[in-house]
Amino acid sequence: MxxxxxxxxxxxxxxxxxxxxxxxxxxxxxxxxxxxxxxxxxxxxxxxxxxxxxxxxxxxxxxxxxxxxxxxxxxxxxxxxxxxxxxxxxxxxxxxxxxxxxxxxxxxxxxxxxxxxxxxxxxxxxxxxxxxxxxxxxVDNDLAVTDCCPGFGSVAKYTAVSVLEASLDVASMAESSTKVFVMEVMGRHAGWIAAAAGLAGKSADEAPHIILFPEIPFDEAGFLARVKATVERVGWCTVVVSEGVRNKEGRFLSEVGTRDAFGHAQLGGVAPLLADLVKRNLGYKYHWALPDYLQRSARHIxxxxxxxxxxxxxxxxxxxxxxxxxxxxxxxxxxxxxxxxxxxxxxxxxxxxxHEKTLPKSFIRRDGYGITEAARRYLEPLIRGEEAPPSGKDGLPKYVRLKNVAVKKKLPAYAIDG
Amino acid sequence: MxxxxxxxxxxxxxxxxxxxxxxxxxxxxxxxxxxxxxxxxxxxxxxxxxxxxxxxxxxxxxxxxxxxxxxxxxxxxxxxxxxxxxxxxxxxxxxxxxxxxxxxxxxxxxxxxxxxxxxxxxxxxxxxxxxxxxxxxxVDNDLAVTDCCPGFGSVAKYTAVSVLEASLDVASMAESSTKVFVMEVMGRHAGWIAAAAGLAGKSADEAPHIILFPEIPFDEAGFLARVKATVERVGWCTVVVSEGVRNKEGRFLSEVGTRDAFGHAQLGGVAPLLADLVKRNLGYKYHWALPDYLQRSARHIxxxxxxxxxxxxxxxxxxxxxxxxxxxxxxxxxxxxxxxxxxxxxxxxxxxxxHEKTLPKSFIRRDGYGITEAARRYLEPLIRGEEAPPSGKDGLPKYVRLKNVAVKKKLPAYAIDG
CATH class of the missing domain: 3.40.50.450 (Rossmann fold)
Structure with a gap:
């Protein structure tokens, strides 16, 4: 043609x-x-x-x-x-x-x-x-009309697998070491990725024990009580928090901390903030992770x-x-x-x-800290299967870098003024 | 028997x-x-x-x-x-x-x-x-006598693969967005895991462009100059930093920051601290990641x-x-x-x-910011190959949970007084 x-x-x-x-x-x-x-x-x-x-x-x-x-x-x-x-x-x-x-x-x-x-x-x-x-x-899965968005299923899988694996680690160490593990995931406006973390566990005692969604205003006392109850019942507790979690006034949690209690806001990260909150109020030893770009680039999984x-x-x-x-x-x-x-x-x-497709209310458990069966039915097929990249002799996935040959320009230069 | x-x-x-x-x-x-x-x-x-x-x-x-x-x-x-x-x-x-x-x-x-x-x-x-x-x-790879320690090869592979993948992401976005990516890795006393990150790239312009080892005292001016030169030459810059990096006085960098400049020390994380340093001095948009337990539990890779x-x-x-x-x-x-x-x-x-096996001097490049060919020869075989866990219909690796049936006790209780 x-x-x-x-x-x-x-x-x-x-x-x-x-x-x-x-x-x-x-x-x-x-x-x-x-x-x-x-x-x-x-x-x-x-x-x-x-x-x-x-x-x-x-x-x-x-x-x-x-x-x-x-x-x-x-x-x-x-x-x-x-x-x-x-x-x-x-x-x-x-x-x-x-x-x-x-x-x-x-x-x-x-x-x-x-x-x-x-x-x-x-x-x-x-x-x-x-x-x-x-x-x-x-990866935000927020496009209208389409049932899901390419890119989301993989970050969802990375997140669920990572929560599962890290929680096996925490469980092994909880007797004498880390009792609370906090992992921060992407999703500034909607809790799709946070919800996907819920796929890591099927019963109430399996990780993640607590998911904090951007859709649910953060309740500090309720959160701490739940962490305490989980550690006392299970021995340890995994928390998944969306970067977009907000307080009752609608402000991002990562932006409202004072310097003394929460550290310099520009350093970012709601995971360390929550971990610190747990430590100060409950005294538990913690670890926290913030995979950032790793979650959306993890083609290997x-x-x-x-x-x-x-x-x-x-x-x-x-x-x-x-x-x-x-x-x-x-x-x-x-x-x-x-x-x-x-x-x-x-x-x-x-x-x-x-349009923005938000996480349906029916996907968040009534207590606000987990996902429902409806969410599971929707999410699970999206993380199914692998198509691992070929692996090189150097132990790394064989990712391609294109030559990206430029086409000869035909027009005068153009300055983008935004 | x-x-x-x-x-x-x-x-x-x-x-x-x-x-x-x-x-x-x-x-x-x-x-x-x-x-x-x-x-x-x-x-x-x-x-x-x-x-x-x-x-x-x-x-x-x-x-x-x-x-x-x-x-x-x-x-x-x-x-x-x-x-x-x-x-x-x-x-x-x-x-x-x-x-x-x-x-x-x-x-x-x-x-x-x-x-x-x-x-x-x-x-x-x-x-x-x-x-x-x-x-x-x-995972610390610091045992004497043995050529390497089981556990290290997998965290090394996770680290190299993650740096490679996240850097492909950063490279794609650098023209209008993130220019500097900082990833923090484990290794409080020795730079074995940081060194493994070096396997992600083979030439000077490939990520990681800068590795900060615990063995090399942190030089702020030198670091910033190198970030700047890398961004100007390559367009972006990936930094891998060991949690154990120290200043010239031998104190952990993550513990010496003042509140104003570096945030609350207890929140931990040298990656956000460095990212902030880059932002304040060079003005580049940054992202940072801290995989924590994810790196040592990632059996899937x-x-x-x-x-x-x-x-x-x-x-x-x-x-x-x-x-x-x-x-x-x-x-x-x-x-x-x-x-x-x-x-x-x-x-x-x-x-x-x-005994503690430290990272040999011959494994760190003379400029202190990368690994040598000798390091590569040692490290590469350790990350070679995969043995992926079987995957379930739920999209998760099929990890086993044992019954862990207790043996009946025969002795009086014993209190561990440490």
Whole structure:
């Protein structure tokens, strides 16, 4: 087919966003369509910094399926509205025209769906037809319409496995050493990842014994009482806390501590703060962990379901684009829980953009400290299976680094003024 | 053979200490010897809290090979010298006599080797012959005589893989977001784990760009200059810091910060402290991670070499004990680097006890911020291969929980006064 397809990654990357990239390029190659990739996301598109993926071997592209991070670079950059910065949209279309971009696939979260939706409208108006498709991705699992978001299943699995493993460690040592272990997980606005930690244990005495969700205001006395009761009953206690947990006034817990009691706020981390609270009030020896980027880049323990989702949305994204379906996003539709079944459907970008899927109330146990059976039914299939990356003789996963050959620029330089 | 074998785990547990337990029990069963296990290590032996492992199925014992943590519980408890607390040693021998313990296998680090050595001398004097064998284990890799310590290879692999993965994430985002990533690793006295992080990258521009070892006094100006140069050259910078890094006066960096500049010391964590230092001096956006127990319990990414070592020392430990070799420890002897070859030999406990194997100077690069080729030759075989645990339908590794059936007590209660 005539013309090129532009692919761009957006926002925080995941363990499987490159599986979507792999699918995009492999599918486009089958249709003899050349894929250009924007270097560092939409910033690269604006700067005309494009990468020619046709310079990469088939095996390099295949290896993207098991390589974490963003192979072409991503960015945190939101285009303003067309009214506020029409020049930015015009520049994008200029770049599209200069490089014969007929299809644009934007791989990201909420903001990206919104941006893709806007671009899908402006092309025709500016005299360059381009079919725009959003490809879902976010560890936050907060996209509307889709049953889940590629990237979430793997961070969910990493979190559940880590809680399980670290808790076996704590249990071994509790008699004479650490009694309380606090692990902080991502999720500033919603407790999806915190909820996934709940998969590590099935009964009340199994870890995690306490989950602190951003959806439930932090109750210090209630929390401490529960830690104490757990240590007295089980011998030790594992706490999983979302970075987004807030006090009753709605302020992030990590920001309200005074220096004396909680340390310098800018150092961040609600886990050390809670651990210190436990120590001062209950006297228990503690340890705490904050895996940060490790949780969203841990391709070595990625969920097979998640990898398959990520690949499927990339593949469908190209098929929709080539079929001329403008302003849509391939979404994951769940058609069964047991056995887990799913399919891909096209959803209008307008329905996805600017909505946020929150953790349903029915997923949080009534006491506020754990997950329900409904949550378990939803979450469990998403962490199922592994698709381990091949391992090298050096003991490391064989992750690919692309050549990322630049496409020759054709336009004058462009300064991004935001 | 007549009599029972007692097995006890000691000190911080690892991802593979249960592989040694598995080998001990499987090997003893082959010789028709019953294994009792001390609940929570030597504390359980003193309290006469023993577990009858003959109540466990062959498949449960086999599953120990891939289950992290300490299956019978461990403890941080060091017996005093015989002169200081002879009663404790007498109590141990009383318990051994009451339960016909003819062989004692103590699975731990430096302190445990020392304790095992003492017990090996006292039995005969107290009229109860017992053959004592130490089984090596420590993520700190600081045991003398043995080429490496079971437990270290897996934390080394976890660390190298995590640095590699998180750095791919940082690299993707650096254009518009995080430029400096700091990851803190264990190793209060020696930089073995920090050194292992160096395996993640092979060239100067690959992560980790900076490793801070406990062996090298922290030089703030030099560190900041290096971060700046790295960000300007590479675009981003990954720093791995050992929890044991010290200033020029020899004090732990995590303990010397003032409240204003570094936050509350008790909250711990040198990673947030360094990240804050970078932010205040260079203005770069940062992220930091502190995996804590996750690093030493991550059986899902354990090194195959390490699992094999752990099993081999457990097996040899039983064989030595049954052969009446008293006061020895099976150690790992390296017989070749390429291909990597090793064998097990018996070393006198007295040679192992109370020595500390430090990171050789020749393993740290002259500039103090990275590892040498000699370090790489030593470390690489230790992280090679995987032996992934089986995965359940729930997406979690199938880790075993033993029944841990208690042996009926025969002696009066005993209060441990330390």
């Amino acid at each position: 005539q013309g090129n397809l532009l692919y761009a990654q957006s926002g925080g990357v995941t363990a499987v966003i490159n599986a979507s990239a792999c699918a995009v390029i492999e599918t486009a190659r089958k249709h003899k369509v050349r894929v250009l990739a924007a270097r560092n996301g939409i910033i690269g598109a604006l700067r005309e910094e494009l990468i020619d993926t046709s310079k990469e071997s088939a095996s390099a592209i295949a290896a993207l399926r098991h390589t974490p991070g963003g192979a072409f670079g991503s960015c945190r950059f939101k285009l303003k509205s067309i009214e506020q910065n029409r020049a930015q949209y015009e520049r994008l279309i200029d770049v599209f025209r200069a490089h014969d971009i007929r299809w644009f696939l934007y791989n990201g979260g909420n903001d990206s769906a919104d941006t893709a939706n806007k671009i899908s409208q402006i092309g025709k108006a500016l005299g360059h037809d381009v079919t725009v498709v959003g490809v879902p991705k976010t 990625a969920s097979k379901t998640d990898v398959e989702h990520a690949y499927a949305v990339g593949k469908a994204g190209v098929e929709y684009a080539l079929a001329g379906k403008n302003a849509v996003m391939p979404v994951i539709v769940r058609t069964g829980d047991a056995p887990y079944r799913w399919k891909i459907e096209a959803a209008p970008l307008g329905k996805v953009a600017n | 007549q009599g029972n074998l007692l097995y006890a785990q000691s000190g911080g547990v690892t991802a593979v200490i249960n592989a040694s337990a598995c080998a001990v029990i499987e090997t003893a069963r082959k010789h028709k010897v019953r294994v009792l296990a001390a609940r929570n290590g030597i504390i359980g032996a003193l309290r006469e809290e023993l577990i009858d492992t003959s109540k466990e199925s062959a498949s449960a014992i086999a599953a120990l090979r891939h289950t992290p943590g300490g299956a019978f519980g461990s403890c941080r408890f060091k017996l005093k010298s015989i002169e200081q607390n002879r009663a404790q040693y007498e109590r141990l021998i009383d318990v051994f006599r009451a339960h016909d313990i003819r062989w004692f296998l103590y699975n731990g680090g430096n302190d445990s080797a020392d304790t095992a050595n003492k017990i090996s001398q006292i039995g005969k004097a107290l009229g109860h012959d017992v053959t004592v064998v130490g089984v090596p284990k420590t 354990a090194s195959k070499t390490d699992v094999e070592h752990a099993y081999a020392v457990g097996k040899a430990g039983v064989e030595y004990a049954l052969a009446g070799k008293n006061a020895v420890m099976p150690v790992i002897v390296r017989t070749g680097d390429a291909p990597y070859r090793w064998k097990i030999e018996a070393a006198p406990l007295g040679k192992v006890a109370n």
